[in-house]
Amino acid sequence: MALCAFSANYPGPGLHAGIFLKELYVTRNCRGAGLGKALMRELAIIARQRNLKRIDWTADADDKRLLQFYDELGGTRRPEKLFYRLDGNALLRLGEG
Numbered sequence: 001m002a003l004c005a006f007s008a009n010y011p012g013p014g015l016h017a018g019i020f021l022k023e024l025y026v027t028r029n030c031r032g033a034g035l036g037k038a039l040m041r042e043l044a045i046i047a048r049q050r051n052l053k054r055i056d057w058t059a060d061a062d063d064k065r066l067l068q069f070y071d072e073l074g075g076t077r078r079p080e081k082l083f084y085r086l087d088g089n090a091l092l093r094l095g096e097g
Helices: 035-049 064-073 088-096
Strands: 002-009 018-026
Touching (some): 002 035, 018 035, 035 064
Antiparallel strands (some): 002 018
């Protein structure tokens, strides 16, 4: 079994719209069978059909197999982007104001 969750993103005037891949998951017993690549190919087809110019996603930096998979697809690592999370006390403090 495999699933792919995504949304279109429209960053603003003059910028190119794209897709944000929220989740790509293939069950452990199905990994290596090409399901992840097939889902990413379908996502690329959707992007082309909708005239969206890119697909963005995040990945666990410690998962070597996952990074290799994305590299083999032709994905480009973007070190200038950081992933942020607001949670715990910081979330509570911000929500109080």
